[in-house]
Amino acid sequence: MRKTVCLLFAAFCFAAGALAAVAGVSVESFIRQRLSPQPKELEIFEGMYVLDGDSAVHISVSSPLSDSQKLAVADIFRRYWRLSPALEFSEDAANANLGPEGSETEISSGGIKIRARDFSALRQALKTLRQFAEAERDGPGQVFALAKIRDFASLEFRGIHLCVFPETTLEELEKYVRLAEYYKFNYVVIEPWGVFPFESHPEFAYADRKIDRKGFKKIIDYCRGAGIVPIPQLSVLGHGSQSRHLSGKHAVLAAHPELANIYEPLGWCYCMSSERAGKILKDLVSELHEFYGNPPYFHIGCDEAYDMATCYKCRAQNPASLFVGHLDKFRKFLRSRGARPIIWHDMLLDREDPRWAGEVASGTRDTAKALGALGKDIVIADWQYGGAENGGGFNTPKHFKEAGFDVLVCPWESDSGISALAKTAKDEKLFGFLQTTWHHIYGNKRYASFFRRAGDAAWNGGRPPAGGKFADSALTLIPELSHVAGDMKASYSAAGTSLSQISKSISD
Numbered sequence: 001m002r003k004t005v006c007l008l009f010a011a012f013c014f015a016a017g018a019l020a021a022v023a024g025v026s027v028e029s030f031i032r033q034r035l036s037p038q039p040k041e042l043e044i045f046e047g048m049y050v051l052d053g054d055s056a057v058h059i060s061v062s063s064p065l066s067d068s069q070k071l072a073v074a075d076i077f078r079r080y081w082r083l084s085p086a087l088e089f090s091e092d093a094a095n096a097n098l099g100p101e102g103s104e105t106e107i108s109s110g111g112i113k114i115r116a117r118d119f120s121a122l123r124q125a126l127k128t129l130r131q132f133a134e135a136e137r138d139g140p141g142q143v144f145a146l147a148k149i150r151d152f153a154s155l156e157f158r159g160i161h162l163c164v165f166p167e168t169t170l171e172e173l174e175k176y177v178r179l180a181e182y183y184k185f186n187y188v189v190i191e192p193w194g195v196f197p198f199e200s201h202p203e204f205a206y207a208d209r210k211i212d213r214k215g216f217k218k219i220i221d222y223c224r225g226a227g228i229v230p231i232p233q234l235s236v237l238g239h240g241s242q243s244r245h246l247s248g249k250h251a252v253l254a255a256h257p258e259l260a261n262i263y264e265p266l267g268w269c270y271c272m273s274s275e276r277a278g279k280i281l282k283d284l285v286s287e288l289h290e291f292y293g294n295p296p297y298f299h300i301g302c303d304e305a306y307d308m309a310t311c312y313k314c315r316a317q318n319p320a321s322l323f324v325g326h327l328d329k330f331r332k333f334l335r336s337r338g339a340r341p342i343i344w345h346d347m348l349l350d351r352e353d354p355r356w357a358g359e360v361a362s363g364t365r366d367t368a369k370a371l372g373a374l375g376k377d378i379v380i381a382d383w384q385y386g387g388a389e390n391g392g393g394f395n396t397p398k399h400f401k402e403a404g405f406d407v408l409v410c411p412w413e414s415d416s417g418i419s420a421l422a423k424t425a426k427d428e429k430l431f432g433f434l435q436t437t438w439h440h441i442y443g444n445k446r447y448a449s450f451f452r453r454a455g456d457a458a459w460n461g462g463r464p465p466a467g468g469k470f471a472d473s474a475l476t477l478i479p480e481l482s483h484v485a486g487d488m489k490a491s492y493s494a495a496g497t498s499l500s501q502i503s504k505s506i507s508d
């Protein structure tokens with residue numbers, strides 16, 4: 001009798017403790033802090049459900065899944081939880097109304113039921129459950145708090161821009177892509193910096209730093225399988241050195257001075273008057289576009305074109321006309337290949353214009369005039385790196401939208417800027433969101449901004465993320481990066497946020 005009372009008391013304490021608090025925060029708050037992106041609606045109820053090998057999971061979608069999609073779902077359960085529950089699939093046409101990538105999940109004492117719009121929505125719902133689950137103490141199952149989760153994507157274009165520097169290993173690139181997938185991005189712009197092994201013009205990469213073609217292709221193919229569209233990038237104006245300008249390195253001219261006539265005299269911009277430059281660039285664009293599987297977008301850069309039109313031939317012409325002609329050439333070329341060009345915005349804003357004070361603008365009165373003459377099928381990627389607290393009102397996306405363009409907002413490492421730009425995209429009904437990372441992706445806490453925070457901001461249109469004791473702590477990244485590292489069987493260097501635990505990269 002005494003033993004029974006003790007057991008009942010212990011069970012009561014366990015239940016009460018589990019519902020009331022975990023290390024000083026409520027259970028609901030703790031669960032919310034473990035989820036990124038946050039679901040649109042989350043209700044937590046008293047009690048728990050244990051998913052194990054004997055469980056059945058009910059899944060309905062708006063139209064039948066293919067056999068390979070069903071196998072992929074079973075594989076997700078094995079990969080996430082080492083479990084093979086019975087999966088019961090059904091169709092419900094009403095699920096088509098759940099919103100973009102939308103789903104409703106009910107976890108009750110009777111089991112887990114997922115209503116998803118389609119296969120893509122189902123995968124997104126399962127990603128949330130992966131973060132939601134707790135490993136069963138001393139058992140093989142997964143414990144879920146009883147809950148109802150309703151979710152859908154606020155922005156339909158959620159991209160992240162990744163550079164492949166000579167210093168980037170393919171294993172790290174794979175990790176970035178998998179992290180993008182993990183946090184529900186659905187586009188990834190991958191920009192090789194002097195490392196792509198071009199067959200048409202092998203001289204357009206550092207001879208000793210070309211990436212392995214097969215390994216790179218595998219990553220591109222992985223994107224497609226994961227529901228992410230890989231977008232190639234090659235700048236066709238500035239950044240022609242394919243190197244950071246402060247480094248003084250040049251992927252082409254250092255080894256091939258015979259190609260100087262396709263660049264402006266300072267070697268940063270390609271020459272817009274050179275027919276040879278135009279022909280080579282089209283070859284490079286074609287090759288990259290094909291390598292990435294001919295996706296519907298191609299990013300042609302065109303930012304920070306500091307020395308554009310400075311050669312003797314260009315400077316005799318109208319810079320705005322040259323600029324428009326150059327962009328239009330590549331726009332038409334890409335349209336003929338079935339793709340829309342994406343360009344960075346900054347040359348299209350006059351840096352002296354007081355309307356853009358405090359915002360990124362690299363152009364002149366002449367180059368800004370080009371905006372009115374550009375084809376409206378160009379997507380403008382508006383990169384604004386300030387924080388919302390710095391008076392960065394982000395007026396520029398609206399400016400481009402009103403000029404008739406599809407606009408991607410592109411934050412960098414300011415958390416407030418990430419949220420504010422995503423909110424701007426949602427409020428202004430813009431084309432989407434493209435997180436930039438640049439060289440700051442190497443190690444340190446910015447992973448929380450680039451992947452976790454940005455993924456949430458893009459999915460939820462900048463809605464404030466969950467706050468709390470663990471929300472801004474590096475601890476939340478541990479299970480998430482462990483999931484990704486485990487999925488890809490990452491080496492020590494590629495696991496986590498840094499190449500090593502003890503390095504300068506952690507503090508800068």
Ligand SMILES: [Zn+2]
Nearest residue numbers: 271272311314
């Ligand atoms: Zn020139």
